[in-house]
Amino acid sequence: MNDRSVNLLENYDIEVLRTWKGRGAILCETKQGILILKEYAGRKEKAVFQDALLSMVQEKGFKNVERILKNKEQELLTQDQDGTFYILKTYFEGRECNVRDMEECRQAVKTLAKLHIAARMEEDLLPGFCTPRYAHMEFEKHNRELRRVRKYLKDRGQKTDFEICLLKNYDYFFNLALQITEELRFFQDKKESRFVCHGDFQYHNIILCGDEMNLINFEKCAVDSPVRDLYLFMRKLLEKSGWADNIGFELVNTYDRIRPMDKNEYLQLYYRLAYPEKFWKIVNFYYNSGKAWIPGKNLEKLKKVTEQEKDKQLFLEKFKSQYDLA
Numbered sequence: 451m452n453d454r455s456v457n458l459l460e461n462y463d464i465e466v467l468r469t470w471k472g473r474g475a476i477l478c479e480t481k482q483g484i485l486i487l488k489e490y491a492g493r494k495e496k497a498v499f500q501d502a503l504l505s506m507v508q509e510k511g512f513k514n515v516e517r518i519l520k521n522k523e524q525e526l527l528t529q530d531q532d533g534t535f536y537i538l539k540t541y542f543e544g545r546e547c548n549v550r551d552m553e554e555c556r557q558a559v560k561t562l563a564k565l566h567i568a569a570r571m572e573e574d575l576l577p578g579f580c581t582p583r584y585a586h587m588e589f590e591k592h593n594r595e596l597r598r599v600r601k602y603l604k605d606r607g608q609k610t611d612f613e614i615c616l617l618k619n620y621d622y623f624f625n626l627a628l629q630i631t632e633e634l635r636f637f638q639d640k641k642e643s644r645f646v647c648h649g650d651f652q653y654h655n656i657i658l659c660g661d662e663m664n665l666i667n668f669e670k671c672a673v674d675s676p677v678r679d680l681y682l683f684m685r686k687l688l689e690k691s692g693w694a695d696n697i698g699f700e701l702v703n704t705y706d707r708i709r710p711m712d713k714n715e716y717l718q719l720y721y722r723l724a725y726p727e728k729f730w731k732i733v734n735f736y737y738n739s740g741k742a743w744i745p746g747k748n749l750e751k752l753k754k755v756t757e758q759e760k761d762k763q764l765f766l767e768k769f770k771s772q773y774d775l776a
Contacts, residue, residue, distance in 0.1 A: 512568035544659035563708035651679035693765040
């Protein structure tokens with residue numbers, strides 16, 4: 451971001467005391483507190499939906515979220531002379547959630563449960579943005595991509611070590627993806643309550659300020675099952691811990707004590723965890739990047755996924771037993 455971006459602050463009814471550059475953003479100290487100005491690449495309507503969500507949860511008593519400030523024209527986005535849109539939001543001075551600290555992880559899922567209680571939708575926030583996103587539809591899209599890459603790999607001539615390893619493990623994970631998607635489609639309950647999820651509930655969007663946790667970056671918010679957010683947070687921790695069941699169960703039980711989950715939500719969480727998303731991510735990154743040189747880290751990630759698969763399946767079996775999903 452350049453100095454011209456700082457001039458955009460003149461479009462807001464704020465008194466700027468000083469500014470400094472942050473990571474891909476401009477921070478500014480004002481009499482209203484510290485604010486952050488960032489580029490906005492999404493649809494304008496999505497910004498309206500995001501603002502409606504943030505306003506709704508705050509009205510329902512959940513105050514631990516950022517706010518979007520409107521400019522003098524009462525618009526959520528401000529455009530510079532190059533046509534780039536910017537968004538101005540409140541800023542939390544704190545640090546990211548430490549995923550190696552189990553107490554902080556418990557606090558994070560408690561905060562998430564409270565967000566979901568406030569984010570349950572009684573009526574549409576914004577027409578056109580309130581159609582639920584079903585996980586099986588998302589997985590079907592992933593499966594089409596996996597099918598396309600498998601054909602590409604088989605037709606490819608001389609293969610790298612990464613491609614050989616990928617092809618060796620491809621059928622197992624691809625068939626697993628198809629199976630999980632079909633089972634989830636059968637269980638998906640289209641009459642379930644509607645919630646607006648954060649959409650990217652990961653440690654870097656959870657800011658600890660003293661004893662309070664605050665949530666930022668709602669750009670990926672969407673109407674979905676609340677377990678979408680819980681799954682995102684859990685999967686990273688489970689992968690880092692080698693799918694330790696004590697960590698997984700502790701997170702689920704902590705969330706459930708604040709916002710009790712029903713049988714359908716436990717099933718959805720199971721199938722989201724069971725889907726080989728990490729494998730899909732590796733495949734997707736490979737297919738959409740240059741093939742002339744494949745980073746060695748890709749091969750390391752692929753080997754880790756295959757090595758952890760046995761532990762993951764053991765965890766899933768215990769999960770089914772623990773929550774009576776058999």
